[in-house]
Amino acid sequence: MNSFKKLKGNRPENLALLLAILWLLVITVLRFTLPGAPLKEARLKIGFLPITCHLLLPVAMERLGFFKKHVLPVKFTSWPDMIESVKGGELDAALILAPIAISMMDQGVPVEIALLGHRNGTGLVVSSKRPISQVREFEGKTVAIPIRYSTQNLALLSLLEKNHVDIHRVKRVELPPPDMPSALASGAIDGYIVGEPYATQARLLEVGKILRNISSIWPGFISSVLIIRKDALKKNQKQMDCLIKGLYLQGQWIEHNRKLAADMGARFFGLSKKLIETVLLSRQVSYKNILPRKEEFQDIGRKMVKYGLLKRVPKIGTYEKWH
Amino acid sequence: MALKKSVLFFILPLTLLMWQVVTTLLNVPEFMFPRPLSVVRALWQMLQNGELYTNTISSLFRVTWGFYIAVVTAVPLGLLIGRQKYLRSVLNPLIQFLRPISPLAWIPMALIWFGIGDKPAIFLIFLSSFFPLVVFTTSSVLNIRTTYLRVAENFGLSGMKFYTRVILPAALPEIITALRITLGTAWLVIVAAEMIAVKSGLGYLIMDARNSLRMDMVVAGMVVIGTVGLILDYMVRLLERMPSVEWSRKRR
Numbered sequence: 001m002n003s004f005k006k007l008k009g010n011r012p013e014n015l016a017l018l019l020a021i022l023w024l025l026v027i028t029v030l031r032f033t034l035p036g037a038p039l040k041e042a043r044l045k046i047g048f049l050p051i052t053c054h055l056l057l058p059v060a061m062e063r064l065g066f067f068k069k070h071v072l073p074v075k076f077t078s079w080p081d082m083i084e085s086v087k088g089g090e091l092d093a094a095l096i097l098a099p100i101a102i103s104m105m106d107q108g109v110p111v112e113i114a115l116l117g118h119r120n121g122t123g124l125v126v127s128s129k130r131p132i133s134q135v136r137e138f139e140g141k142t143v144a145i146p147i148r149y150s151t152q153n154l155a156l157l158s159l160l161e162k163n164h165v166d167i168h169r170v171k172r173v174e175l176p177p178p179d180m181p182s183a184l185a186s187g188a189i190d191g192y193i194v195g196e197p198y199a200t201q202a203r204l205l206e207v208g209k210i211l212r213n214i215s216s217i218w219p220g221f222i223s224s225v226l227i228i229r230k231d232a233l234k235k236n237q238k239q240m241d242c243l244i245k246g247l248y249l250q251g252q253w254i255e256h257n258r259k260l261a262a263d264m265g266a267r268f269f270g271l272s273k274k275l276i277e278t279v280l281l282s283r284q285v286s287y288k289n290i291l292p293r294k295e296e297f298q299d300i301g302r303k304m305v306k307y308g309l310l311k312r313v314p315k316i317g318t319y320e321k322w323h
Numbered sequence: 324m325a326l327k328k329s330v331l332f333f334i335l336p337l338t339l340l341m342w343q344v345v346t347t348l349l350n351v352p353e354f355m356f357p358r359p360l361s362v363v364r365a366l367w368q369m370l371q372n373g374e375l376y377t378n379t380i381s382s383l384f385r386v387t388w389g390f391y392i393a394v395v396t397a398v399p400l401g402l403l404i405g406r407q408k409y410l411r412s413v414l415n416p417l418i419q420f421l422r423p424i425s426p427l428a429w430i431p432m433a434l435i436w437f438g439i440g441d442k443p444a445i446f447l448i449f450l451s452s453f454f455p456l457v458v459f460t461t462s463s464v465l466n467i468r469t470t471y472l473r474v475a476e477n478f479g480l481s482g483m484k485f486y487t488r489v490i491l492p493a494a495l496p497e498i499i500t501a502l503r504i505t506l507g508t509a510w511l512v513i514v515a516a517e518m519i520a521v522k523s524g525l526g527y528l529i530m531d532a533r534n535s536l537r538m539d540m541v542v543a544g545m546v547v548i549g550t551v552g553l554i555l556d557y558m559v560r561l562l563e564r565m566p567s568v569e570w571s572r573k574r575r
Binding site: 023 | 352354355377380381383384387388391430431434435436438439518519522523530531533534535561562565566567
């Protein structure tokens, strides 16, 4: 205490104030000299989540000079945050779940669908401890979904209905995908339906097994789509076209270079290489046929209306002029 | 002093040892609860690749700005509200209403208004500190002994001088305590604030580690947050030792 007084003379308040201001300056300078500090140049901002449905982006970032120079990928950890960033106009484009895109169109957010992320690549996982072997056994159980506005949720509901299970007797909870395997291991949930790699992960951790692959429930299943904001398109159509085209072409490349693509994705997403490789080499995901077709989205829209997620199917906007 | 030493040399190592032994004996899988050794390894890894430095600086930057903005706005406002009865009757209900709303409830709005990056996080930190600070400052002004106010009146002090010579010094001890509490809250909120769209910070570090299924890094992040929180608290505690603050404690 005494040393403190000596240090500061008889006006420690002044010194405290000085130190406080000095700290503000120091921390601000440090912040802006950090490697990877905010970029000045204008880039197309595109939102994504670390899932295989968004693999086109890391592959494009690795392979194309245009992406390295003009595209800024923004990693999200949850869908709601990404939704708000698209609505607020912070992002120019985003890889986002198809039902979210449709409901945005319903709300009048100026977005259009330009591409699909991939097809299939979703699994219905059940606990390996108390395994459910038939869909009928889901009655009275708890199943996790990524978010209400997901095709995974719609697929689960139609699967239950097809098997004559009362959907009100199955408890559906929304969980972030990375939490699903541990929730399954702890017994908090009895199963979950999610996009890869979080279905395969349960299998690798030996906490769950895949009861059904999505292709057996909903052939040609669409999970995420690339949406673009119309105002960003108007401002910078040339670059936006390059972005879409670049992503589209990576789909074909991934089909022939699955192992390499898995490596790129694992590094970019910060996920284990083994996990992504297992998913990609199992051929449960397909990057072919990723041009958007209005009928498919109208079909998703009708399912959303059926399960009370939408009042009516809005006009689906797709952007096709880039090719 | 004796207590501090016993914590450092006895309780801390014992906790770590128990943690390691129990997790090993029960064979808890790493993805449920990592072992201390893997946490240390993760810490070392983050120290070497610079992630620890970058993310700590980013978090401290946001907390500093959010907290400072709150202090320079909330303290003067609180002093005013404490003195002006009509201002109190107008603003108090509003502040009392907004205060119990968790800053996290503002996340959706923060994202739409401020986009992604530093700004929404700073805004959330600001909210977490602003309302409590106003309330604490107001009440500390109301707690000032009437003797002081009467003496000031007798000396004919008024206007700015009245605030800087009487009100602020008299309320300062309680304001400093309030600063300590709110800084603690601000540091609590930064983790949640950084779990939304930012690409750096200790909250992001935890979120990112969780998405990459690295529980050891999650716990390592928690260790760093706890340590920085302790240091921040210690710094503000030093302020309580200033003579202009300490007088109130001595008086009691």
